[in-house]
Amino acid sequence: MSMRFLGTGSYVPQNVVTNDDLTKLVDTSDEWIMQRVGVSTRHISTGETAADFAIQAAKRALEDAKISAGEIDLIVAATVSADSVCPTVAGFVQRAIGASCPCFDVNSACSGFLFALDVVASFIIRGGIRNALVIGAERMSKIIDWKDRGTCVIFGDGAGAAVVAPGEGYLASRLYTAGGDEVIEIPNYGGDSPFFKGEKKQPYAFMDGQETFKFAVGKMTEDVKFVVDEAGLTMDDVDFVVPHQANIRIIDFASKRLKVPKEKFVVNIEKYGNTSAASVPMALDELNKSGRLKRGHRVVLTAFGGGLSSAACIIEW
Numbered sequence: 001m002s003m004r005f006l007g008t009g010s011y012v013p014q015n016v017v018t019n020d021d022l023t024k025l026v027d028t029s030d031e032w033i034m035q036r037v038g039v040s041t042r043h044i045s046t047g048e049t050a051a052d053f054a055i056q057a058a059k060r061a062l063e064d065a066k067i068s069a070g071e072i073d074l075i076v077a078a079t080v081s082a083d084s085v086c087p088t089v090a091g092f093v094q095r096a097i098g099a100s101c102p103c104f105d106v107n108s109a110c111s112g113f114l115f116a117l118d119v120v121a122s123f124i125i126r127g128g129i130r131n132a133l134v135i136g137a138e139r140m141s142k143i144i145d146w147k148d149r150g151t152c153v154i155f156g157d158g159a160g161a162a163v164v165a166p167g168e169g170y171l172a173s174r175l176y177t178a179g180g181d182e183v184i185e186i187p188n189y190g191g192d193s194p195f196f197k198g199e200k201k202q203p204y205a206f207m208d209g210q211e212t213f214k215f216a217v218g219k220m221t222e223d224v225k226f227v228v229d230e231a232g233l234t235m236d237d238v239d240f241v242v243p244h245q246a247n248i249r250i251i252d253f254a255s256k257r258l259k260v261p262k263e264k265f266v267v268n269i270e271k272y273g274n275t276s277a278a279s280v281p282m283a284l285d286e287l288n289k290s291g292r293l294k295r296g297h298r299v300v301l302t303a304f305g306g307g308l309s310s311a312a313c314i315i316e317w
Helices: 030-036 050-065 089-097 109-126 209-230 248-258 276-290
Strands: 002-011 016-018 041-043 074-078 103-106 132-139 157-167 170-177 240-243 298-305 309-316
Touching (some): 002 050, 002 109, 002 276, 002 309, 041 157, 050 157, 050 276, 074 089, 074 109, 089 103, 103 109, 109 132, 109 157, 109 170, 109 298, 109 309, 132 276, 157 276, 170 209, 209 248, 209 309, 240 276, 276 298
Parallel strands (some): 074 103, 074 132
Antiparallel strands (some): 002 157, 170 309, 298 309
16 A cells, blocks of 8 residues: 555745845845845745644645545645644644644655654555545745845745655655755744853754755755665656755756756745745646646655755655
8 A cells, every 4th residue: 555645735824035135134145045046036925824734734734635624534734934842733733624633743844744744654564544634834924034134035825735645656755864954954932941051052043055056956856866766767767856945056957967957856845935845736736736746646745954854755645
């Protein structure tokens, strides 16, 4: 037994922030952002939380899958930007949609959705799960230093979700972690304990852009090749690649190294920016709703991010 996809959904807040808007906050330009990152606009929350995004994406995924919340046996959400440690984002989704099932969050930064997907696959293979919701939801605007042009131009807010069930569509997967905070770090709130004498860092995302770029290109190429080979396929058998939307140049480099035409890559970074764990499911939903994705198509999902972490899987739609 494996796992198949029944439906997808996504959601972004209505407020759109353009590159020209950001020139009023930091020393940057539309030309610089487009050349360096590939982002033109991003959706930024003016009041909604990551859980709010997740709820809307989940409802749309259920609608697409044509099943009710009562048929969901498990909810797993991936996020680094929840507004509360407890309740979890998954818990807020459960209550909002009217489900009655175990639910919890996972955190592996931008790779989080694929980590969550693999966790759910294990539950399904073990048995007892009819349908599950897998969600990536982020309010990255909450953890960005809006005075740092190196990061504030990159990120956006949103959520993506998928309904999965037992079937034969999860062909191979790979998860990777190299623990460390030298390249990417998102500190938590340091608290105000009068007894703690350690360093208290600002709770904003830090990223070494050059090292992140090298790690991303290398791991995306390596992971995609691994899962395709593990599934007994070749790159010619892959219909689409849905990559993490971190930087258009990373996607371009990966396309060349993998010798996969750019047309097979699903790219929406120009509209939404880097939405961390929401990135891959949002792009997958866009592909699904475009009408290009057909049953039997083979799709590689691949991500990388803080941790450092990376993940990839190949699915048959």
